[in-house]
Amino acid sequence: MVPTRTVELEGHIIDSGTMGRCFGLVMDMGGEFEVEAFDIGRHKDEESYCRMAVRADDPSLLQSILHELHQNGANLSDPVDATLDPAPADxxxxxxxxxxxxxxTEVRYEGEWLPVEHIEMDCAIVVDPDGPRAYTAVLNAIREGDLVVTGEAGIRVDPPDRPRGSGGPFGFMQGGVSSERPSESLIEQVAAALVETKEAGGRVLVVPGPAVIHSGAGDALARLVREGYVDAISAGNGFAVHDLERALYGTSLGMDIETLEHPRKGHKHHIYTISEVIRAGGIEDAVAEGLVEEGVMYECVANDVPYVLAGSIRDDGPLPETITDAIEAQNAIREQAHEADMVVMLATLLHSVAVGNCLPSTTKVVCVDINPATVTQLLDRGSSQAVGMVTDIGTFVPMLAEKVLD
Structure with missing residues (x-):
């Protein structure tokens, strides 16, 4: 008898492409399917339903097909409780x-579906019977005896549907990369989404790279922080140093932002800045004593906007606030990401991917870079909810600030 399992798909599975994608997966992997029931939602607010039997020549191939279907929101029609095995060691x-x-994601425990807290990609799921509750845990956070979900029985995944219709400030959030759509109209939509997020009491996380300062967009970002449209900053040591160098010397990597000239000894401003901030005791102390009187980091300190500076092996200095322990930095970024309702990523590949890895697919994400590879890699890593804009960051940020504030 050919191994067979029945799966179900629910939601806006037609116009989102989910149903066709699942059909294609089964055939591409060498299986067969038979649609047993299909109810079509005939209005934009109605959901569709599909039940299909999936067959494969052997149980292991069937399990592989079911795994891929599960990742796309197809769930077994005869759910059982999730399998829990204790972690053998820390x-x-x-x-x-x-x-x-x-x-x-939800897991079934003692006949009840538990929502998985703080969902993010590439984690394990731990079930705490005392709640009961289920939550994600990165591998380094697993402790001996934790009840970890194994296999794929008793798990439900609900990929977000494609936004229905193009109206409203979030209508542009269709995912994908765009260098051809009119930048100004997209920036207007991003601005509207940012304003709506704030008006609804949501939190906006900005992930900026050094190019924001080097391109002359630092003043516009500082203004957004000052006016309350940025709730947190996640960046690297380089961004903060560029910003502080601009505040101290008017340069970024030795180049005068206004005249684009390179003043004498300007190439030393970068390391001079680090030295002066360390001498002061850190960024907050440098602001308190009047050494730093402008810029993004100044506005963060002056307006109590939290920031995480995650270090890397190539950092100069680094600044006292830069977190050099990779695990500690990941955890700090993760805490910011879990609190964010909208994330704006600006010209930074590594930090965009790092933050993207921590975000649930329900968080609205805008990624902007002159290099399309940055946006493409973010999407390829699994942040399919992101909308990408390929454009000059030095143009985008000032226009965004203008449309938000003016």
Whole structure:
């Protein structure tokens, strides 16, 4: 008898492409399917339903097909409780542990579906019977005896539907990369989305790279921070140093931002800045004593906007506030990401991907870079909810600030 399992798809599975994608997966992987029931939602607010039997020549191939279908929101029609196995040691997960997507997920425990807290990609799921509750845990946070979900039984994944219609400030959030759509109209939509997020009481996280300062867009970002449209900053040592150098010397990497000239000894301003801030005791102390009187970091300190500076092996200095322990930096970024309702990523590949890895697929993400590879890599890593703009960051940020504030 050919191994067969029945799966179900619900939601806006037609216009989002989910149903066709699942059909294609089964055939591409060498399986077969038979649609047993299909109810079509005939209005934009109605959902569709599909139940299909999936077959494969052997159980292992069927399991592989079911795994891929599950990642796309197809769930078994006869759910059982999730399988829980204790972690054998600290930072060690059981064999065949379930590795999460970034989509909203539930696990079945004692006949009840538990929402998985703080969902993000590439984590394990731990169930605490005392709640009961389920939550994600990165591998280094696993402790011996934690009950870890293994296999894929008793798990439901709900990928977000494509936004229906193009109206409203979030109508442009269709994912993908655009260098051809009119930049100004897209910036207007990003500005409207940012304003709506704030008016609804949401939090906006900005992930800027050094190019924001080097391109002359630092003043516009500082203005957004000052006016309350940025709730947190996640960046690297380089961004902060560029910004502080601009505040101290008017240069970025030795180049005068206004005249584009390179003053004598300007190439030393970068390292001089680090030295002066360290001498003061850190960024906050440099602001307090009047050494730094403008810029993004100044506005963060002056307006109590939290920031995380994650270090890297190539950092100069680094600044006292830069977190040089990679795990500690990841955890700090993760805390910011879990609180964000909208994330704006500006000209930084590494930090965009790092923050993107921590975000659920329900968080609105805008990624802007002159290099399309930055946006493409973010999408390829799994942040399919992101909308990408390929444009000059020095143009984007000032226009965004103008449309938000003016």
């Amino acid at each position: 930072q060690v997960v059981p064999t065949d542990f379930y590795s999460t997507t970034n989509h909203p």
